[in-house]
Amino acid sequence: MKNAIGREIPETISGIAAIKPFAGAFTTVPEMTRQAPKVKTIKPTDRKLVDSLVEVFKKIPVTDGMTLSFHHHFRNGDGVVNMVLATAAQLGLKNLTVALSSVFPVHAPIIEHVKNGVVTGLDTNYMSGPVAQAVSKGLFDKPVVLRTHGGRGRAIECGQLKIDVAFIAAPAADEYGNLNGVEGPAACGSLGYAFPDAQYADYVVAVTDYIGEYPLSPISIPQTRVDYVVKVECVGDPKGIVSGTTRITKDPVGLKIAETAAKVIQATGLIKNGFAFQTGAGGASLATAAFVRKMMEKDKVVGSFALGGITGYMVDMLESGLFKKLMDVQGFDLEAIRSLSTNPNHLEIGADFYASPFNAGCAVNQLDVVILGATEMDTDFNVNVVTGSDGVIMGGSGGHADAAAGAKVTIIVANLLRGRLPIIVDKVLTATTPGETIDVLVTERGVAVNPLRADLKEKFLAAGLPVKDIQELKQLAEKIAGAPKAVKTGEKIVAVVEYRDGTIIDVVRQVEG
């Protein structure tokens, strides 16, 4: 069957429960009650501190076929996922599903656990590195489920991703299970992506290398939801967890795109008091923030809030009075951690608060503008952020589709030519974010506006911006680089791409080799 954006989705996919095709960004409505984990009690004399992972596995007990969940706040410095899965392998467990919000190169040992049958399922929002490559080559028998950050929160809350045990890597914990991310050697800032896991998992285990005095302060995840605390030698490598500083790109083409994107935002008329903004931490996205900042300073605009992954740059904007609040679901650097722990206007929010479509309102709905990237975009404005030019998985939606759906204006910044490849194609290999939620594409050679937004096009033309039809931009790129040959994929479905509402927007097929 074809879904609402014309992607061919099989009626049934082995290993995936009922398939609901994507029907439109705001068409599907929930028809369930919230997931309810077992109600618990413990006696005043009971202790939560456990000596080892093996012991906690036995106490719960963790058994074959369970779903174990993890957050990705430690990024490529994470030590907890590998530690927990090594324990599972040591105890001879089989058939586990790993629900890890994002997979990084450091998680390569998962591959061996899959080959040995310890792990048979993977549920994630983003993956890069050896696991992503192995998944693309057909590592798993059943498809990996790729969700959005908001979609994962939704799936947990709605009982579609039922977590048996949440192992929460905690930079700091007290012995009674209060956790935060701002203290300890592995401080990572916000623990937002673990909030839904802590709320809805049957069992919650904190894994930490830093025990603070009771009661820990601040508390990000409370003792009322945490069953056990395991102290280990080291939960992760700080070098892989945070960067010292986030730098703005010096690439002249990236800067050109960023500057144009800032002019686009200015032309929307949204840079005024109360402005709400989200931008990424990398490349042209952060540079856009720098140009927007100049405009805000010049016009003495005080924004309402900045949202999403928080960098030192956004912290500086908060402290300079350019935004009144930061809403932080994930911190990227030491400045973000310092600010979160000291500034009451820097708010820590969970993945569901950030972006879940099925609750009484998430933060992305309040955004004026979001700046996002893309690996590919088609002439219907559908965006691919999952597979690369070789068809191999190299990313994932993360909050991409969520923020795109929520914001008043969604802007994609991308080089029209990446290396020798045009970014605009007739049909993206993998659709992750539907075109109806994308308003503008900004490249170094012009700006394309979604035909659904004639209002914006008018404003951009009046502002003298280099507006071009998306077909025209595509032809421009092809004139320089030629039209790339389509990627050849096999038949086997290696991943299903779930839209934030739980419908299937696309599937990823196996690549050769």
Add this chain to the structure above:
Amino acid sequence: MDLRRSMLFIPGNNPGMLQNGGVFGADSVILDLEDAVAPMEKDAARFLVAQALRTVDYGASETVVRINPLDTFAAVDIKAIVPCCPDAILVPKVESAADIHQVAAMIAAAEKTDQTPVKIIALLETPCGIVEAYHIAKADPRVVALALGAEDYTAGLGAMRTKEGTEIFTARTIVINAAAAANVQSIDTPYTDANDEEGLLADTQLAKRLGFKGKLSINPRQIDVIHTVFNPSLNDIDWAQQVIHAIRKAEAEGSGVASLNGKMVDLPIVNRAERILHLAELLGLMGGEK
């Protein structure tokens, strides 16, 4: 009028930059075979730049190639580059009219029969070059501009190069005057600290006040600032429109003399006003009303 508010250097050995050189909106791109390219890479860069001229669309930007000096690879560069139809050749370290004669002859020999004549921009970057500025500008009809290269020039003087630029004041005014006398453009030396936007602004404003028509640039980030300075301001445009209005009115009334706000409007003022309006029109700065 050829607009050369900004002339952006693009390293001739960098394929990515050569491909994207046209996206920054510079009035001219200078594909550089000289200082940006190490001696071992000269032939590869020459090949790349030749291909770029044939295949890359630089949009509205004029294409200029900075060749190597006459005493090194100028002859090979000209032979390879001129048939690829650049708009102009930027000749480094020009010291005399004879240098220009030599370059012009080589260009003429390399040009295809149906080709638009390739222009010459002379880069003056030695004390001798500054002394000879006027003769260089007048040496050949292909010469359309003199540009100042202050880094080599101050080294030649034995002076320290400073951000204030006191040490190049004389050279700047000589180049501007020589160019004006020969009826060609004068282009200022680049501001080399790409991270100092305020310094660039002050230096460009000084260049404009002195009479330069444009500025060399070593980083795409500098283009906007340079254009802002060299573009006529709204006040300039407003003034120019009033001048033209006053002169038209005087003409209609049969009077040869017009005045604006109590000042006489004479021919040089009218010429200046017309230049401003022409530039404003070229740049689309005129708005709807006239």
